[in-house]
Amino acid sequence: MAFIKPTQPKGEPEVDLGRLPRHVAIIMDGNGRWAKRRGLPRTAGHAAGAETFRTIATYCKDIGLEYLTVYAFSTENWKRPLEEVSAIVGLLKKYLLESIEKMERDRIRLRFFGDLTPLPQELKELCGRTNEISKGYDGMQVNVCFNYGGRDEIIQAARAFAAACAAGERRPEELTEEMFGGYLYSAGIPDPDLVIRPSGEVRISNFLLWQSAYAEFYFTDVLWPDFSPEELRRALAAYQGRDRRYGGV
Numbered sequence: 001m002a003f004i005k006p007t008q009p010k011g012e013p014e015v016d017l018g019r020l021p022r023h024v025a026i027i028m029d030g031n032g033r034w035a036k037r038r039g040l041p042r043t044a045g046h047a048a049g050a051e052t053f054r055t056i057a058t059y060c061k062d063i064g065l066e067y068l069t070v071y072a073f074s075t076e077n078w079k080r081p082l083e084e085v086s087a088i089v090g091l092l093k094k095y096l097l098e099s100i101e102k103m104e105r106d107r108i109r110l111r112f113f114g115d116l117t118p119l120p121q122e123l124k125e126l127c128g129r130t131n132e133i134s135k136g137y138d139g140m141q142v143n144v145c146f147n148y149g150g151r152d153e154i155i156q157a158a159r160a161f162a163a164a165c166a167a168g169e170r171r172p173e174e175l176t177e178e179m180f181g182g183y184l185y186s187a188g189i190p191d192p193d194l195v196i197r198p199s200g201e202v203r204i205s206n207f208l209l210w211q212s213a214y215a216e217f218y219f220t221d222v223l224w225p226d227f228s229p230e231e232l233r234r235a236l237a238a239y240q241g242r243d244r245r246y247g248g249v
């Protein structure tokens with residue numbers, strides 16, 4: 001696999017807007033370290049990271065990207081101190097409330113990947129409502145992964161298929177990759193073409209395990225709160241320089 005070295009040369013990257021990936025996915029990582037470097041509490045890093053999400057999502061819409069998926073909270077992130085988890089949940093609520101109007105103006109579709117059941121009732125309703133409101137829109141689709149885990153998603157899908165078999169609606173031998181994909185949170189959405197992970201970590205951390213089978217990966221040392229449209233252009237330019245072979249020659 002060709003990784004882009006974190007020390008790639010700077011300079012304005014050239015992006016061909018006519019050849020954009022359809023679907024970009026981002027692991028929004030590095031908030032805690034960003035805060036630590038500034039002597040701030042980790043929660044300040046999450047607030048800064050949420051602002052970066054807003055900037056990057058707006059930029060993606062402006063350049064005409066079709067699908068943007070962001071990893072906001074994993075099934076493993078519950079291991080963190082309650083105060084930090086509460087701050088992240090609070091940010092989700094704040095940004096949802098603020099973005100409803102903007103979503104309508106920009107025709108942005110919003111969908112959630114993940115198990116929202118442990119969230120406060122009010123927030124669950126808000127998620128459901130924003131999802132419902134934006135269903136009919138035709139602009140960029142943003143998928144927010146919250147309490148999301150790739151393995152958990154696959155297990156949920158396997159359970160749903162097994163239940164359909166037990167109910168006599170499906171037969172095990174008719175299961176195909178395509179049909180299985182229909183049981184995932186990402187049903188109906190093309191697989192990510194490009195997965196970006198800032199913060200210097202070079203791992204997938206349970207993100208889109210099924211969907212990223214043939215994704216291109218881009219890693220950078222930049223911490224998420226410092227991630228800029230220029231940084232995104234750099235990732236897009238790197239993507240456009242890749243040769244995707246899908247196992248062929």
Ligand code: IPE
Pocket residue numbers: 028029030031032033034072073074077088199
């Ligand atoms: C990503 O930033 C946000 C979440 C995982 C919720 P981190 O909080 O993981 O930041 P680091 O990795 O500790 O710097």
Ligand code: IPE
Pocket residue numbers: 027028029030071072073074077201203205
């Ligand atoms: C992945 O980041 C999850 C999100 C960014 C939401 P983590 O910070 O949780 O991942 P690890 O612990 O470094 O693998």
Ligand code: MG
Pocket residue numbers: 029030031
């Ligand atoms: Mg992290």
